[in-house]
Amino acid sequence: MNVSMILDMAAEGFGDRIVIGRAQDGLTPVRLRELAVGGARVVRAAGADALVYLATNGPAFAVAQFAAAHAGVPLVPVNYRLGEEQLDALLANHPHALVIAAPDQDAAPRRAGLPVRSPADWLTEAAAHADGDTEPAPPTDAPAVLIYTSGTTSAPKGVVLRHHNLVSYVLGTVEFAAADHSESALMSVPPYHIAAVSNVLTNLYAGRRTLTLDQFTPEAWLALVREQRITHAMVVPTMLARIMDTDGLERSVPSMRSLAYGGARMPVRVIETALRSWPGVDFVNAYGLTETSSTISVLGPAEHRAAVASDDPVVRSRLGSAGLPVPGVEIEVRDVTGEPLDAGETGQIWVRGEQVSGEYAGQGSAVDERGYFHTRDRGRLDADGYLHIEGRTDDTIIRGAENIAPAEIEDVLLRHPDVLDAVVVGVPDEEWGQRIEAVVVPRDGAEVDAGALRAAVRGTLRGSKTPERITYWTELPRTVTGKLVRRDIVAALTAPEIGTKGQP
Known part of the structure; x- marks a missing residue:
């Protein structure tokens, strides 16, 4: 089993349909397969045992994914936002790799003595070697992709996804050729995230054109949705929050049919606002991990609408759930x-x-x-x-003998209409082991009373779960996929110079 079978099926099933890039000049499955075969020849000629991708998303990434499969080596998408020391450490794990790196990211692989191609040069070289018979990919179950975790609580680990893991995910969650020729999907996550890898496969299998947005802003996202008549999109919660909370935006998305979100917890306030703003859009909450080849449970469109419309607290609470397990x-x-x-x-x-x-x-x-x-x-x-x-599990606050989940406290804080973001952490305390502190991001120009927030928590939960201090920041440290970097928050709160604004 090899992920290239997904590309072969697409090439045979709808080979002349644009599936990667803009409608005007994108790649068809047939051309994508030609470039993948050409890219595999480049990889083999370099004697590489891995194909490292150190650049932003785009057509070069899709070609790299299938070229690695055809060459029988793993694709290793690396976070181009890492510092020099971290990049050097990760690249040291792949001493015989071929690297695709953006011109402003090629210093690290060159320090490591690795052969480097820019994304443009990679596509050109793959095209130059694309002539000749299409070579079948090896029927292997070797590693298809190796993705380094974000390391928000510990050092990054390399997650191995084998071909059968990824193919099983696609076959279990997507119907072949389910999309019509007009459908297009916008991805706004970087290539080193599992959603970028899996969505290349799932959208191609469905026959849906995939576009990417490298640098997210609400304005750029909305403009591209309207320009390219995007029908499907995937965002992380912070992106949807910025789209819904930015004043003065023209938010119309007339072509949009479905919006999936995941990567972090979605504040209920944000999804309720989005459902009201875009009543014709189907919303899907997808929960998964790198180690699970992406989505393992889904809250579907009908369940979103039923939860919002229901007065039953059990049904309504499902709006904040991750839904039901996917088949298999x-x-x-x-x-x-x-x-x-x-x-x-x-x-x-x-x-x-x-x-x-x-x-x-x-x-x-x-x-x-x-x-x-x-x-x-x-x-x-x-x-x-x-x-x-x-x-x-690592986020659990242990106050005295009580285990406290930050999420339930954060949910209460986020119900306040002027709180855009919130985090609750445990900080060292001599008496209790840990004490509860919160950081909130108020809406611009809004005054959010810390005493009122603490009273809301106390009234909804109980006194032992009430933050002892609430601090105001302009933003919270998050990864590009929306995950909170809690260790940075704790470090800032315990630093000697930390302010006490918001402490009652």
Whole structure:
């Protein structure tokens, strides 16, 4: 099994349809396959055992993904925002790689003595070697992609996704040729994120044209949606929040049919605003991890609308859930001893399925004897099987003998109409072990009373979950995919010079 079979099926099924890039000058599946074969010849000629991608998203990335598959080597998309020391460390893991790097990113691979091509040169060279018979890709189950995790709480680890993991995900979640010729998808995540990898495959399999937006701004995103008549899009919660919260925007998206979001928790206030603003758009919440080849559970459009319209608190709470498992995936919630918990009980989320890798470079498999992988997320399954995420296990605040999930406190803070963003963390405390502190981002020009926020938490939850201090910042540190970098927040709050604005 090889991911190139996805490209072969597309080339045979709708070979003259534009599937990568702009409608005016994009790539068809047939041309994409020719370039992939040519790129594979370049990789083999270089004697490379990996193809590292160190640039922004675009057609060169799609060609690299399938060229690596045809060459039988892994694609390694690397975060081009990393510092010099981190880049050097990651590239040291791939001493025989060929590197595709943007001109302003080629210093690190050149220091490592690796051969480098710019994205433009890569496409030109692939085209120059594309003539001749189309060579079949090796029928391998070797690693297809190696993605380094974001490392928001620890050093990045290389997640190994094999061909059968990715192909299983595509076959289990997408119908072949389901899209018509007018459909197009806009991706706004970088190539080193699993959603970028998986969406190249799923949209191609469906027959949907894929475009990318390198530098997100609400204005640029909306303009491209209207110009290219985008029908489907994927955003992270911070992006949708900026689209909904930026004053003075023309937010019309007449061509949009479906908007998927994921990568981090979506504030209920933001999705409710989006549903009101775009009533004709189908919203999809997709929850997944790099280790699971992307999505493992989905909250679909009908469930979004039912939750917003319902007066039943159980149904309404599903708007903040991650929905139901996708076909082929099983989810368990377990206690710390590994025993499955009943519906409604919070514990550790474990997942099993053919698309689940749970494998790390140099460390082997992390799945248990039953084939389940520990996601390191906390959550619960309700009586109807809907998955509710309550944060990372590592985020848990231990105050005295009580384990406290920051997510439930953050949800209360985010209900305030003038709070755009919020985070709750535990900071060291001599008496309690950890004390609860919060940072909120107010709407521009708004005065948000810390005492009122603390009272809201106390009234909704209880006194032991009330932040002892609330601080105001203009923004929170997040990765490009919207994940909070909590270690930076704790470091800032415990620094000697930290201000106390907002402390009652």
